[in-house]
Amino acid sequence: MYKISEFAGITGLSKETLRYYAEVKLLEPAYVDPKNHYRYYDDGSYFLAIMLVKLREFGLTIQEMQKVMKDESFFNLEGLLLEKRKNLEDQVITLQKKMTEIDDFIESGRETSE
Structure with a gap:
């Protein structure tokens, strides 16, 4: 599991972007500590984050990315x-x-x- 700052470093997404993506249900943390509300991401989150980075580079909007992420088969x-x-x-x-x-x-x- 990676803390949000570690995850931001390995994905190239800022902590603010990761928080926003969680808010809009685009990329939610694998675990949120109920005591301190720290966000943790796992290896599965890494794959999705890298895909989101590429989709943004390709010019997809947040709404388009949400549509892609809801279609888990990526059909x-x-x-x-x-x-x-x-x-x-x-x-x-x-x-x-x-x-x-x-x-x-x-x-x-x-x-x-x-």
Whole structure:
């Protein structure tokens, strides 16, 4: 079992994030000491925490992560990640178009000033 500070250190999640995740029932401690209310996490919690870190990196919202965590079989995870990937592709295309527009605008300014 890991105290919250130890668990934060090995997962890369802050203590505040871990408390918030427990509050929203995303990642609850394996054990809470009834006397001092210290939170303890186990190896199973580690797997879930690392998965949550990756899901956040992939841009999932808290609500989307809750949906994934409720579906313990992770049946819908692939579809959700493919949807996120498609959204990222769309954003890349949009940004590339904007960059081209900026380049064209700069070039047209150079041509008029010559």
